Amino acid sequence: GNSVTQMEGPVTLSEEAFLTINCTYTATGYPSLFWYVQYPGEGLQLLLKATKADDKGSNKGFEATYRKETTSFHLEKGSVQVSDSAVYFCALDRMNSGAGSYQLTFGKGTKLSVIP
Amino acid sequence: EAGVVQSPRYKIIEKKQPVAFWCNPISGHNTLYWYRQNLGQGPELLIRYENEEAVDDSQLPKDRFSAERLKGVDSTLKIQPAELGDSAVYLCASKQGFEAFFGQGTRLTVV
Secondary structure (H helix, E strand, O other): OOEEEEOOOOEEEEOOOOEEEOEEEEOOOOOEEEEEEEOOOOOEEEEEEEOOOOOEEEEOOEEEEOEOOOOEOOEEEOOOOHHHOEEEEEEEEEEEOOOOEEEEEEOOOEEEEEEO | OOOOEEEOOEEEEOOOOOEEEEEEOOOOOOEEEEEEEOOOOOOEEEEEEEOOEEEEOOOOOOOOEEEEEHHHOOEEEEEOOOOHHHOEEEEEEEEEOOEEEEOOOEEEEEO
């Protein structure tokens, strides 16, 4: 079946530091890839997406590039802010052969804390 | 535009009791998901609907969990009887196109 593996947290960074959260996936064909963010006490929100190989998703200073050759979709931001403190989830949407239907599958999440 | 609405936000019940969660998706969204999210983990799919049809319920523990989506709009998820291990956040999401929109979830505590 499909799966997503992302780096374990928690990740603690100082304000203005560079952020990378690694994400790799296992799926047949060309899944759509997503990063969702969950702020404390809130639901999941879509941060960015990429629907085909070599696409770059971007939003709020965050970027991720769909790399088919390495089955990766790493999240990056050049200068993090305290307000970026949240849990980040990598996800894919693809036909799951075992279930016989499309499934939106999530990684376990990476908690980011940004300190002033 | 209203987002995905779930109720209740919090529920505490004793084990062996029944519990139900309600979800109102975004208007016009045909796809509806129920996920369970354990503490410190990512969401895990329980069931997916296309309109009123459950197209993927392979991960729903059918001995105690049931779900329905009447008229392809609102949905309810029920647990009967609840067990201690069912304590989690239950998330509902709806989708049209590429993006899934999530509700704030129902935090269930079974004591």
